[in-house]
Amino acid sequence: MKVQAWPLVTILLVGAILFPLYWVAIASLTPEGRLFAQPTLVPDALVLDHYRALFGERDFWTPVRNSLVVAGATTAFCVALGAVCAYALARLRFRGKAAILALVLAVSMFPQISIVSPLYLVLRELRLLNTYPGLVLPYLTFAMPLTIWLLVGFFRQLPPELEEAGLMDGAGRLRTLWDIILPLSWPGIATAAILTFLYSWNEFLFALSFTLGPERHTVPVAITLFRGQYQVPWGQILAAAMVATVPVAALALAAQRRIIAGLTSGAVKG
């Protein structure tokens, strides 16, 4: 009895976790007229209508492109500046380090809503509302501390002799960082990049506040603003939800181990 209980609990919980995703996937392939008919677990007819309408009538490519550009640029910027900053915080000795680490962590916990009003006013003043930089700049508020915090945890785990070895060989500090540390760090940097991309891809509040029209809406904003002529176009909404899910689900699949390690390292192991 005791031996059987835990696998059963696991199956039930994993079932509860997967069911909504399964249900959305099936519904996105179901003809509109039957979406709210007597539900059955196994569908008897699947159609691609909603996906065709999504990319044909609605031009869902535009939000997908916007999201890719904004999340990609945010990630590139954060990794480039954040990696060297994290290296300094993790492995070099200088005064004020502990305070800076605490500050970075504090900023990562900022509620986004508390800086919407000044960001809106600044972006309006700079004429950056409804532009790509007008989204990337706000995204740095959460993405930069996240990248730094993740990479500090990673750099700390590298063996302490690496710098000594480089300096003994007569390489300068910069060369040691570039030739020895960074090549060894690509797993950590890749993890940080994936997580930063995920958070930027999923972001909603800033994108809702700082974009004004469909030409700059990101995927999450575009989906919530779908309107039909007479009723909620559920088929297309759910198809769009699948499109928003696929890239991040693929990343989660490909890098499951690294993502979990990155997520939990900062919080549990320090």
Add this chain to the structure above:
Amino acid sequence: MMPPPPATAGGSWRRDEARFAWALALPALGVIGLVALFPIAWTVWESLHLHDLRMPWLGRPFVGVANYAEAMTDARFLDALAHTAGFVAATVTLEMSAGLVLALALDRLARARGLIRTAVLLPWAIPTVVAALAWRFIFESPGGVANAALVRLGMAPPTWFADAAAAWIPLVLADVWKTTPFVALLLLAGLQNIDRSLHDAAAIDGAGPWQQFRQITLPLLAPALLVAFLFRALDAFRVFDVVYVMTGGGPGSATETIAIYTFTVIMQHLRFGFGSALSVIVFAVAFLFALAGIRLLGGRAFEDRPS
């Protein structure tokens, strides 16, 4: 390029290290200062002014703490505060309990570990907007699958999103579904840090599973539980996406949380002064949570040993 440091030049070598560190750290820190610290200072300043974009002829006069005084007597704000507190209490309780059970189950997993962990990671990885839409679709009245299931069980389901009380159920469920995996993975990492031999020794001494859980697992898991609790409480307090997408704060303002109300005041009523005062209040509460979190995390991060 640079020769290794001679033993006698320790002082200048140390100065050189500090200078190098600042050169590496400053660009990123500058960005954080510019996009996060400067705006939060601006929010505080803005909150002391009357600034209504719909009435530009009023200008932007300094009004002291008038905006805060208004917040304290604003019934809609106080309601939103109460809604948020209730949402935090409900979701965090459910997420911590379900997360602990899921973590214990994952810890005992003998087969298909990678596959199941990927499945568990999915709700965390997808956009919150998508999770909210999925659950809204499930609870859509009258044709949604939740209603169909309840009818089959012989119950009369409410019109979820038109009912001030019932609307909370899909909201809480969606949030719990989305974030329990994160709690579970945090706790799982904590569980795997517990020395197996402790359980073996306890078993030899005749301790049953429940006793082992109470005497060994729970005390040793306490730091991870506390961290998960703080993260979740902080996150639930500023909840926006789920509510905006599922109910929009409605029906009426029955499910309006503090972030939703603040957003409405700023982006729809265009009252930037008053909205900034609300933002500062949100920030102050979150800051208290964050302070507690940093004491916990930071302390251990700098000591490099488990507490």
